[in-house]
Amino acid sequence: MTGHGTTSRTTTWLQRLLVAGGVLAAGYGVAGLVTDPSVAKQPYLRYTLTVLLGHDLLVMPLAILIGLLATRWLPQWARPAVQGALLVTATLTAVALPLVLGYGRRPDDPSALPRDYHRGYLIAVAAIWLTTATLLALRAARSRRTSATQHQEET
Incomplete structure (x- = not known):
């Protein structure tokens, strides 16, 4: 028991130290932005x-x-899979959006953003939702089997 309390205090102390460091770093950046006349x-x-x-x-x-x-x-059994897929899709979109929109692409530099990012994004989203649909189909089948078994046991 004593060890667990010590670990908890250490974790809390470390978290506070990291937050303080982050706040100081952000403050330093803002101070530099505000005071530097060349920015x-x-x-x-x-x-x-x-x-x-x-x-x-x-x-x-x-x-x-x-x-x-x-x-x-959504039924209860489908919510976690759909919520996970939505979260992964949102994260992918946040990361891919600048590439899909072509930010940084320059006509004089064809090697900057050389891929078809629209197609890659759509393939990745399709893979996420195909995997989710497969998982939901398996869960639906299991849910039907469980319901049928419970119905047989009741009769």
């Missing part, structure tokens, strides 16, 4: 507002709506 502030401000407003006005309401619909319309 253009407008792009940073535009980026920060876009991220904050995009998250609060678009991403979060959409995530809440999708979660509400999934909870309301």
